[in-house]
Amino acid sequence: MKRTFSSLLFIGVGLALLFASYSWCKRELNLRLHGQPAAGRIVGMALKRAGHTDLLTRIDTRLVTTLADGTRYVAEYRDFVLQSPPGASPAKLAPVLAEAVSGQADIVRWLLLRESRRLEDPLRVVRIEKTETIHGYFNLPLLPPLLGWTEGGLVLDPAPTGSQAGTVRIHGDFDFRDPARVKASKGDSLIAYDYQRLGTSITPEKRNFFLFAEPYATEFRPVFAFTANGQGVARLSHVGRHGGPTLALRLFGECEVYYDPRQPTEAVLLAAIGPGQGEWLAWFSRLCEGIFAQWGSAALIALAGLLFIGTGLLFLSLLLFPSKNLPDQPAATP
Amino acid sequence: MILIETQHKRIPWRWIVLLQILGQARILALFASGSMTFTMRKYIESPLVINSVSSLDIVFNLLVAAPCLYYSDRIWTRFGRRLPFVIISFFILGGVLLLLPLAGDAVPMVVLVVLWLIFWDVGSTYDTLIMEIIPPEQRGRSSAIGAWLFNAAIMLSAIVISGRFDDVVESSGITLPGEQLIYWWGAACLFFCALFVGLCVRERRPSGPPPDDHGGGVKGAFKSLFAEKTLWPIYLLVFSTILMSTGLGAIDPLLMTEQWGYSKQDMGTNVFVGGIINLVIIIPLIGLVADKIDRLKMFTIGVVGGLLCQISYYVFVQFILPDRRPSIEQMILFGQAASAIGQFSGIALMPLLYEYIPRDKMGTAQAGLNFVRSITRLITLNGIGLWVTTYSRWFLPEGQYDYFSGYLFMILMNTLGCGILIYFARQVRRGAILPLGRTDFQPIESPAPVATEGRA
Numbered sequence: 001m002k003r004t005f006s007s008l009l010f011i012g013v014g015l016a017l018l019f020a021s022y023s024w025c026k027r028e029l030n031l032r033l034h035g036q037p038a039a040g041r042i043v044g045m046a047l048k049r050a051g052h053t054d055l056l057t058r059i060d061t062r063l064v065t066t067l068a069d070g071t072r073y074v075a076e077y078r079d080f081v082l083q084s085p086p087g088a089s090p091a092k093l094a095p096v097l098a099e100a101v102s103g104q105a106d107i108v109r110w111l112l113l114r115e116s117r118r119l120e121d122p123l124r125v126v127r128i129e130k131t132e133t134i135h136g137y138f139n140l141p142l143l144p145p146l147l148g149w150t151e152g153g154l155v156l157d158p159a160p161t162g163s164q165a166g167t168v169r170i171h172g173d174f175d176f177r178d179p180a181r182v183k184a185s186k187g188d189s190l191i192a193y194d195y196q197r198l199g200t201s202i203t204p205e206k207r208n209f210f211l212f213a214e215p216y217a218t219e220f221r222p223v224f225a226f227t228a229n230g231q232g233v234a235r236l237s238h239v240g241r242h243g244g245p246t247l248a249l250r251l252f253g254e255c256e257v258y259y260d261p262r263q264p265t266e267a268v269l270l271a272a273i274g275p276g277q278g279e280w281l282a283w284f285s286r287l288c289e290g291i292f293a294q295w296g297s298a299a300l301i302a303l304a305g306l307l308f309i310g311t312g313l314l315f316l317s318l319l320l321f322p323s324k325n326l327p328d329q330p331a332a333t334p
Numbered sequence: 335m336i337l338i339e340t341q342h343k344r345i346p347w348r349w350i351v352l353l354q355i356l357g358q359a360r361i362l363a364l365f366a367s368g369s370m371t372f373t374m375r376k377y378i379e380s381p382l383v384i385n386s387v388s389s390l391d392i393v394f395n396l397l398v399a400a401p402c403l404y405y406s407d408r409i410w411t412r413f414g415r416r417l418p419f420v421i422i423s424f425f426i427l428g429g430v431l432l433l434l435p436l437a438g439d440a441v442p443m444v445v446l447v448v449l450w451l452i453f454w455d456v457g458s459t460y461d462t463l464i465m466e467i468i469p470p471e472q473r474g475r476s477s478a479i480g481a482w483l484f485n486a487a488i489m490l491s492a493i494v495i496s497g498r499f500d501d502v503v504e505s506s507g508i509t510l511p512g513e514q515l516i517y518w519w520g521a522a523c524l525f526f527c528a529l530f531v532g533l534c535v536r537e538r539r540p541s542g543p544p545p546d547d548h549g550g551g552v553k554g555a556f557k558s559l560f561a562e563k564t565l566w567p568i569y570l571l572v573f574s575t576i577l578m579s580t581g582l583g584a585i586d587p588l589l590m591t592e593q594w595g596y597s598k599q600d601m602g603t604n605v606f607v608g609g610i611i612n613l614v615i616i617i618p619l620i621g622l623v624a625d626k627i628d629r630l631k632m633f634t635i636g637v638v639g640g641l642l643c644q645i646s647y648y649v650f651v652q653f654i655l656p657d658r659r660p661s662i663e664q665m666i667l668f669g670q671a672a673s674a675i676g677q678f679s680g681i682a683l684m685p686l687l688y689e690y691i692p693r694d695k696m697g698t699a700q701a702g703l704n705f706v707r708s709i710t711r712l713i714t715l716n717g718i719g720l721w722v723t724t725y726s727r728w729f730l731p732e733g734q735y736d737y738f739s740g741y742l743f744m745i746l747m748n749t750l751g752c753g754i755l756i757y758f759a760r761q762v763r764r765g766a767i768l769p770l771g772r773t774d775f776q777p778i779e780s781p782a783p784v785a786t787e788g789r790a
Contacts, residue, residue, distance in 0.1 A: 006533045009529075239504075240503075242511065247597050279662070282662060292599075293498070293503070296501070297501075297510055304519065304526070307523075315352070323349075325347070326345065
């Protein structure tokens with residue numbers, strides 16, 4: 001009796017875990033399997049902190065690069081897309097600028113370090129001044145899951161009480177022209193840094209750009225937008241990440257959306273990783289993150305359930321079909 | 335028969351499958367605990383403190399695991415002699431993992447980590463319990479099943495679990511941070527283990543009496559480890575090999591994530607791809623080569639190759655890569671090269687060691703080797719934490735850490751280890767150290783007549 005109970009207990013716990021797994025991802029799974037697919041885009045980022053949230057709706061970036069021969073180039077970006085006329089800077093600079101525009105401070109440091117090794121080239125980059133202007137809504141007491149979306153961008157209408165529409169401006173000056181000075185600052189090429197939040201200068205947790213200056217506790221939640229029945233819909237994603245943006249759901253990048261045609265606000269986003277290009281292991285990581293950030297939790301709960309059920313069934317099989325492999329039974333009493 | 339019991343001559347294969355499932359659930363919980371470095375990093379900045387807390391593991395190996403194993407041989411309760419340790423350990427470890435993501439502050443977090451380390455060692459009787467269930471003639475196939483499942487657990491952990499630490503998922507009105515998911519998944523595995531051994535495993539009292547305590551207690555046993563002078567050179571040899579295998583320890587993941595800016599998922603990919611290469615290419619290749627090369631030559635290749643590998647990786651990253659940041663492919667390439675070379679010395683080490691251990695002192699030597707290994711690892715782990723902290727204070731802006739500088743410490747330790755090894759080899763050549771394990775060996779040439787005599 002006790003033996004049957006033990007077997008059934010394992011199976012019961014396993015089934016409960018399987019049910020919990022299904023309940024946990026029921027909405028997302030139903031939308032993925034039965035929803036209407038649509039092309040979507042990550043149009044904003046919510047930064048949830050204890051007590052308040054900031055909603056980023058647009059990033060303007062200005063990059064001023066100085067070459068070793070003293071030439072300076074200015075490139076303007078909106079949402080990481082180049083706005084300056086083509087040909088305004090040499091084509092050789094394009095990969096450097098592409099990395100610097102969305103990268104964190106360390107990316108810019110590494111860029112300059114790489115460039116500094118090409119001593120013979122007068123066209124190597126020796127200084128990068130990066131200025132980010134973040135537009136959005138700040139100090140939101142609560143962020144609704146559904147947001148307004150027009151072709152102009154994300155809107156909160158009406159903006160919640162206590163919140164403020166405004167800008168954050170961050171300026172970082174990375175200069176590698178004077179090796180002695182860089183050495184004196186223990187290899188750090190960041191010579192000037194300023195973080196202005198709603199017009200007030202503050203010291204963030206990390207001397208970095210907007211998406212990378214936060215403490216670990218800050219939660220980054222992408223906001224995605226898509227068109228359903230000719231109407232624009234913007235929604236807060238159900239997946240996010242602590243300490244920084246996710247690898248797979250890139251700000252202003254594309255994503256796949258599955259929505260309920262009867263109620264288009266009911267939607268789920270999936271990472272659109274696309275075909276592998278360049279570093280295939282980095283692509284593989286993004287692919288895994290895209291899949292498991294969404295389904296990993298449900299899969300692990302289900303796996304725990306299967307572990308219990310498998311064990312229960314094996315015990316049950318021993319009860320129903322006893323093994324002949326125990327010549328010295330019955331067991332001695334302890 | 336449903337209960338799994340100890341001391342059977344032969345057991346059903348389904349028991350073995352069940353025990354392997356149990357073992358892998360325990361391993362998955364151990365892998366989940368691998369995220370403790372990141373949990374500690376949330377509250378503790380200094381690599382020295384992080385590595386020191388992690389190195390307590392070795393202290394508890396000596397202070398907790400050894401006595402628990404010792405007493406489990408000598409006690410009997412109505413629940414058995416190994417089971418009480420195992421069940422208590424599983425329940426407390428599960429509780430620790432449940433509470434760990436909710437700690438909220440450095441002090442409770444460190445207390446929970448220390449409890450984890452202590453009770454993992456309390457449960458060290460687990461392996462003995464399993465060996466008492468699986469009879470010797472079935473252990474080979476059981477190990478093969480275990481090895482296969484172990485690799486599957488590594489892959490699962492690398493690709494699905496380790497990258498989830500920073501994630502946040504909201505569903506059905508509940509927000510689940512990845513850190514909680516990982517630890518609670520680990521806790522679920524441990525409660526599964528507790529339920530399994532609590533309900534379905536029974537120990538049968540062994541027929542023989544418990545082994546004698548030869549007097550002197552723990553102090554006497556400790557003294558006897560070092561009283562035998564013929565074993566000192568062996569301890570020196572092991573000391574050198576542990577120096578040579580110094581690693582970054584708990585700060586290793588921080589090198590990849592914090593210093594080189596890779597995500598935890600990238601880290602998982604690194605382990606996953608490296609693991610597959612290891613499984614498919616390196617291990618079979620080493621297996622093919624192992625029996626064709628002289629052991630001492632293999633050991634030398636392993637030792638010198640390991641040192642060269644470390645130096646070349648350091649030079650490559652620090653002086654050849656323009657931004658001092660290797661790609662994941664480069665990390666895998668160097669990692670696999672080091673792993674392959676490491677396996678050379680690993681395979682050769684044990685037979686080589688036993689050539690110098692007199693056969694009548696193997697037990698004492700084994701205990702002494704464990705002690706020397708633990709103490710050396712304790713010193714090197716804390717040493718590397720201290721090194722990285724001091725180096726970073728001198729050469730980096732405040733608040734930044736150069737975890738890669740730990741490679742300098744590793745190279746230094748490796749060189750020191752090589753020096754000791756050269757000294758050992760010279761002493762052997764001079765005849766000051768004798769291969770007593772080989773020269774004292776008196777094989778029984780023909781056992782058959784003895785058996786006949788016995789019967790007569």
